[in-house]
Amino acid sequence: MIFKAPYLRKSVRMKGERSVALDQARGRVVLLGVFFLLAYGAVAVRAFDLSVLRGVDGGDAQGQDYYDYADSRDLRGDIVDRNGVILATTLPSASLFADPALLIDVETLAADLMRIFPGLDYGLTLQKLQSDNRFVWVERNITPQQQYEVLQLGQPGLGFQHETRRYYPQGSLAAHLVGYTNVDDRGLAGVERSFDAYLSEGRDLKLSLDVRLQHVLHREIARAMREFTAKGGAGVIMNANTGEILAGVSLPDFDPAHMNVVKPAQMFNNLTLGVYELGSMFKIFSTAAVLDISKIGMGYQFDAREPIKAGRFTINDYHAEDRILTVPEVFMYSSNIGSAKMGEMLGTEALRGFYRDLGLLDRMDFEIDEIGRPMVPSPWREVNTLTASYGHGVATTPMQMSAAVASVVNGGLLVKPRLVIDDSALNLPENDNAIRVISPQTSMKMRALLRLVVTDGTGGNADVPGYEVGGKTGTAEKIGADGRYDRKKLISSFVGAFPASQPEYVVMVMVDEPRGNKKSYGYATAGWVAAPAVARTVSSMASILGLPPVYKTEEQEFSHALKQYVSVKEGRR
Numbered sequence: 001m002i003f004k005a006p007y008l009r010k011s012v013r014m015k016g017e018r019s020v021a022l023d024q025a026r027g028r029v030v031l032l033g034v035f036f037l038l039a040y041g042a043v044a045v046r047a048f049d050l051s052v053l054r055g056v057d058g059g060d061a062q063g064q065d066y067y068d069y070a071d072s073r074d075l076r077g078d079i080v081d082r083n084g085v086i087l088a089t090t091l092p093s094a095s096l097f098a099d100p101a102l103l104i105d106v107e108t109l110a111a112d113l114m115r116i117f118p119g120l121d122y123g124l125t126l127q128k129l130q131s132d133n134r135f136v137w138v139e140r141n142i143t144p145q146q147q148y149e150v151l152q153l154g155q156p157g158l159g160f161q162h163e164t165r166r167y168y169p170q171g172s173l174a175a176h177l178v179g180y181t182n183v184d185d186r187g188l189a190g191v192e193r194s195f196d197a198y199l200s201e202g203r204d205l206k207l208s209l210d211v212r213l214q215h216v217l218h219r220e221i222a223r224a225m226r227e228f229t230a231k232g233g234a235g236v237i238m239n240a241n242t243g244e245i246l247a248g249v250s251l252p253d254f255d256p257a258h259m260n261v262v263k264p265a266q267m268f269n270n271l272t273l274g275v276y277e278l279g280s281m282f283k284i285f286s287t288a289a290v291l292d293i294s295k296i297g298m299g300y301q302f303d304a305r306e307p308i309k310a311g312r313f314t315i316n317d318y319h320a321e322d323r324i325l326t327v328p329e330v331f332m333y334s335s336n337i338g339s340a341k342m343g344e345m346l347g348t349e350a351l352r353g354f355y356r357d358l359g360l361l362d363r364m365d366f367e368i369d370e371i372g373r374p375m376v377p378s379p380w381r382e383v384n385t386l387t388a389s390y391g392h393g394v395a396t397t398p399m400q401m402s403a404a405v406a407s408v409v410n411g412g413l414l415v416k417p418r419l420v421i422d423d424s425a426l427n428l429p430e431n432d433n434a435i436r437v438i439s440p441q442t443s444m445k446m447r448a449l450l451r452l453v454v455t456d457g458t459g460g461n462a463d464v465p466g467y468e469v470g471g472k473t474g475t476a477e478k479i480g481a482d483g484r485y486d487r488k489k490l491i492s493s494f495v496g497a498f499p500a501s502q503p504e505y506v507v508m509v510m511v512d513e514p515r516g517n518k519k520s521y522g523y524a525t526a527g528w529v530a531a532p533a534v535a536r537t538v539s540s541m542a543s544i545l546g547l548p549p550v551y552k553t554e555e556q557e558f559s560h561a562l563k564q565y566v567s568v569k570e571g572r573r
Contacts, residue, residue, distance in 0.1 A: 075090045075164060075202055076090040076164065076166065076181075076185050076199050076200060076202065077090075077198070077199040077200075077201070077202050077203045077204045077205060078090075078204045078205070079178055079191060079192070079199070079204070079205045079207065080204060080205070080206050080207070081206075081207055081209045081210055081211045081214075082206065082207065082208055082209060082210055082246075082421060083210065083211070084206075085170075085211045086169050086170075087168065087169070087170055087173075087174060087178050087207065087209070087211075088166060088167070088168050088178055088192065088256075089166075089167050089169070090164045090165065090166055090167070090185065091164065091165050091167050092162065092163075092164060092165075093141045093142070093162075093163050093164055093165035094141075094142055094147050094160040094161065094162060094163065095137065095139065095140040095141060095142065095160065095161050095163045096137075096138040096139045096140075096142055096146075096147075096150060096158065096159075096160060097135055097136060097137055097138060097158070097159055097160070097161060098128070098129060098135075098136050098138050098157050098158050098159075099134050099135060099157045099159070100128070100129055100130060100131050100132070100133060100134070100136065100157065101134060101157065102156045102157030103129055103155060103156075103157035103158075104155065104156070104157070106126065106129040106130055107126065109129060109153070109155060110122055110125045110126040110129055112153055113125055113138060113139075113150075116146055116149045116150060117138075117139050117142070117146065119260065120138075120139065125138070138158070140163070140183045141163065141165040141183065147160060164185060166180070166181045166185055166192075166256075166257075167257065168180075168255070168256045168257055170211060170214075171255050171257070172253045172254055172255045172256075173211065173214055173215065173218060174209055174211075174214050174247075174248065174249075175190075175253050175254050175255065175256050176189075176190060176248070176250040176253060176269040176271065176272075176370070177190050177191065177207070177209065177245075177248050177271075177368065177419060178190050178191060178192065178207075178256070179191055179192035179193055179194075179256070179368070180192055180256035180259060181256075185200075187199065189267075189368075189369075189370065190368050190370070191205060191207065191367060191368060191419065191420065193368070193369055194367055194368050194369055195367075195420075205420065206420070206421045207245075207419055207420060207421065208239075208244035208245050208246060208418060208419055208420070208421050209245060209246060209247060209248070209419070210246045210247065212544050213237050213246050213247040213541060213544065214246075214247040214248075214249070216247070216537055216540040216541060216544070217235050217236075217237055217247040217248075217249050217507075217509075217537055218247075218249045218251075220235075220509070220533045220534075220536045220537045220540075221233040221234070221235045221249050221251055221509055221511070221533060222251060223533065223536075224509065224511050224514070224529055224530065224532070224533040225251060225511060225514075227517065227519075228511060228514035228515055228516070228517060228520070228524060228529050229514070229515045229517075230511045230512055230513055230514040230515070230529075231512045231513040232250075232251055232252060232265075232270055232511075232512040232513070233249070233250075233251045233270065233509070233510060233511045233512060234249060234250050234251070234270035234271040234274070234398045234509075234510045234512075235247070235248075235249045235271070235398070235507070235508055235509040235510065235533075235537075236248050236249070236271060236398060236399055236402045236506075236507070236508050237505060237506070237507050237537070237541070238402050238403065238406055238417065238505065238506045238507075238508075239406075239504065239505065239506075240406040240409060240410045240415070240497060240503040240504055240505055240506050241406075241410050241413075241415065241504070242415065242418070243403060243406065243415035243416050243417050243418045244418055244419075244421070245399075245417055245418065245419050246505070248271050248272075248399070248419075249271065250268070250269045250270040250271045250272075250274075251270070252265060252266045253266060254266040254267060269370045270398070270510070270512070271397065271398050271399050272364070272366060272368065272370055272371050272372065272397055272398075272399045273370045273371060273372045273397070274372055274397060274398075275372040275373070275374055275375055275395040275396055275397055276395055276396070276397075276398070276476070276478075276491050276510065276512075277391060277392065277393070277394065277395045277476040277477075277478075277491065278391055278395075278396065278398070278401055278474045278476060278491065278493050278510070279390070279391040279392075279473075279474035279475050279476030279491065279493070279526070280334045280336075280339075280390055280391055280472065280473055280474045280475065280476075280526075281391060281401060281405075281472050281473075281474035281493060281495055282339075282388065282389065282390060282391030282394065282474075283330075283331060283334065283339045283389070283390055283391065283472065284404075284405060284408060284446065284450070284472050284495075285354065285355060285358060285360070285404065285408070286339050286342050286343055286346070286351065286388075286389040286390070287327065287330070287331055287339070287342060287446065287449065288354075288408050288438050288442055288443075288446050289342075289346055289350065289351060289354040290327075290342040290345055290346055291327070291438075291442045291445055291446070292438045292439055292442040293346060293350055293354070294345055294346060296327065296345075297327075298326065298327050298328055298445070298562060298565050299326055299327070299565055300326065300327055301324050301325065301326055302324070302325055302326075302327075302330055302335075302337070302338040302341045302342070303324050303337075303341070304317060304320075304321060304322070304323065304324065304325045304330070304335050304337040304338045304341075305322055305323060305324065306337075307337065308337055308340055308341075308386065310340075310382075310383040310386050310387075311383050313383060313386075313387065315336050315337055315340050315386065315387070315390075316336065316337070317333075317334075317335050317336050317337050318334070318336065318475070319333050319334055319335070319458065321333055321335065323567075325338050326565040326566070326567075327449075327565065328449060328452055328562045328565045328566055329565070329566055329567070330342070331449045331452070331453065331457070331472075332449070332452050332453050332456055332457030332458070332566070333457060333458070334453075334457070334458050334472075334473060336390045336392075339389045339390040340386040340387070340389050340390060342389055343385045343386050343388065343389030343390075344385070344386060344389075346385075346389075347385070348380060348381075348382060348384075348385045351385050351388065351389065352380055352385070352388075354437075355388070355394070357414070357437050358404040358407055358408075358414070358437060359400060359403060359404060359414070359416075360374060360394070360396050360400055360401075360404055361374055361376050361394075361396075362374065364397065364399060364400050364403075364417065365416060366399070366417055366418075366419065367418065367419045367420050368419070371397070372397050374394070374395060374396040374397070374400065375394065375395035375396075376394060377393050377394070391474060391476060392476070398493070398508055398510050399417055400417075401493075401495065401508065402417070402495060402506050402508045403415055403416065403417045405472075405495050405497065405506055405508070406497075406503075406506045407437050408437070408438060408443060408446050409443060409446060409447050409450065409470075409497045409500075409503045409506070410443070410503060411440050411443050412436055412437055412438035412439055412440055412442060412443040413434070413435065413436055413437070414435040414436070414437050447470055447497070447500050447501065447503065447558065448470075448500070448558055448559045448561065448562055449470075449559070449562065450470030450471055450472060450496075450497060450500060451468065451469075451470035451500040451557070451558050451559040452470075452559040452562050452566075453470065453471060453472055453473070454469050454470055454471055454496075455557065455559055456559075456563075456566065458473045458526075458527045459471050459472065459473050459494060459496075459527060459531050460527070460531075461527055461528065461531040461532045461535060462494055462496055462531035462532070462534045462535045462538075463535065464498075464535050464538045464539050464542070465549070465551065466542075466549025466550055466551050467498050467499060467538055467539075467542055467547070467549060467550075468498055468499040468500045468501060468550070468552070468558060469496050469497075469498045469499075469500065469534070469535070469538055470496065470497050470498065470500035470503075470558075470559075471494055471495055471496030471497065471531070471534065472494070472495055473493070473494055473525070473526035473527050473530070473531060474491075474492075474493040474494065474495070474526050474530075475490055475491070475492050475493075475525040475526045475527075476490065476491045476493075477489065477490060477491075478490065478491060478513070489513050490513065490514060490524050490525070491510060491511075491512060491513075492510070492511045492514050492524060492525055492526040492528075492529040492530050493508065493509065493510040493511070493526055493530050494508070494509055494526050494527075494530035494531040494533070494534045495507070495508040495534075496508070496534045496538065498538055499550070500558050500559070501558045505538075505541070507534050507537055507538060507541075508534075509530045509533040509534050509537070510530065511529050511530055511533075514529045516528070
């Protein structure tokens with residue numbers, strides 16, 4: 001037995017350094033386990049103290065303790081919808097770091113970390129673990145399960161640092177409006193960015209969004225894109241009187257929790273940053289202007305029998321009637337010729353000034369930074385007045401369009417889109433509803449015209465029985481790479497207001513580059529693409545908000561009085 005002693009001592013010396021390191025690692029795991037047990041025990045005791053021992057008269061103490069806890073960890077404030085549903089919150093988290101000098105078998109460790117964190121790059125991770133630095137980040141904001149698996153490795157050179165993680169319970173829903181933060185909880189987009197300082201102080205932010213309506217609008221735009229194989233889409237639900245945004249969608253979208261896999265096209269906000277020629281929707285404004293400024297009656301006639309030659313442009317009608325049209329007929333049949341003649345009657349200064357009053361020519365004032373600047377003819381010539389009357393040559397954002405429509409239908413008072421429900425601490429300007437853009441009488445006439453479009457015109461697919469939807473189609477060609485308009489690439493949109501007799505809501509859907517299908521007989525125009533999406537949205541809204549239907553006879557219809565100005569043609573009115 002004596003001769004074996006030196007051998008044993010030698011073996012101990014050969015493996016001593018590795019054994020000591022492993023023993024240290026095991027010891028750290030044990031100590032960490034003991035620490036967690038003590039910490040959880042302390043939490044349990046504290047919870048018992050607050051909930052039981054102080055439950056009778058300690059309400060104030062509980063609240064104070066909560067805020068002290070939040071402040072001690074510098075937790076970023078929550079973002080919630082109008083009903084208190086959490087859109088963004090901050091949770092305690094852990095981040096993994098390494099001290100390369102203490103690591104053992106870094107090649108095996110790098111492979112093990114790849115298994116735990118599939119998103120890591122093996123080569124880069126190995127380079128970090130072999131560096132001369134005494135501190136390197138391995139992965140930020142890891143899950144409890146990942147933390148447990150790292151502990152199981154028993155590596156002495158790995159450690160955890162307490163941090164916080166921004167969590168978005170609704171995933172991609174409203175991502176373009178809510179925004180996202182970086183790994184250090186600094187806002188990079190949306191309200192996360194524009195209210196970064198406010199949220200960083202631990203104060204909550206309430207938005208005007210309704211998650212229920214957000215789900216509905218997102219679903220219907222996604223459906224329209226899927227059915228018509230579209231490139232993208234956008235939409236908004238707005239309170240017609242206050243400008244509050246109840247839902248705002250831009251597709252494709254992204255999950256703020258996984259920004260490392262997001263593509264640039266997903267991050268682009270089609271709703272507020274993208275500017276588009278929205279086509280015949282602009283006829284709402286040229287018609288309102290001519291009724292309000294020129295004081296013409298509904299029976300006034302415009303000759304739409306011949307195309308208009310204007311420089312190198314020829315203005316034609318897509319839905320050609322080839323006859324003299326009254327104001328309601330120009331609007332319900334969406335006559336480009338008739339609208340151009342309305343613009344001619346108004347003159348350049350009057351039309352351009354009216355568009356500016358509605359906020360269509362300037363960058364929109366909104367609570368996020370991702371705002372597009374409208375494209376306006378410069379210089380603005382007489383031919384631009386004719387084309388701008390029906391939405392050609394002027395580009396704006398879907399959000400601006402919706403706000404302008406709300407201003408026309410709500411009695412004629414300008415509204416500004418708003419996303420944040422006012423809090424005195426925010427020092428936000430009040431929505432000035434005192435700015436009048438058209439008279440109440442003109443607004444009433446426009447609501448009747450919009451209803452006529454749905455009952456008898458191009459927007460029939462937007463009708464929802466019992467809810468008196470009024471609206472306008474808009475189909476516009478996009479400019480191709482050669483600088484010319486491409487007939488195969490369309491922007492198809494529909495904006496609706498309901499109930500038309502006294503609108504409370506404006507709903508808009510825009511679909512980018514839809515393709516016709518068998519169901520639409522090959523058409524990819526607004527009446528086939530966007531109008532049905534608005535109808536489905538309104539129907540779901542009514543159910544969610546508890547809006548009872550009101551059924552009316554033809555004689556009771558809000559637009560019935562306009563029928564006297566509509567001629568019968570081929571069995572239709």
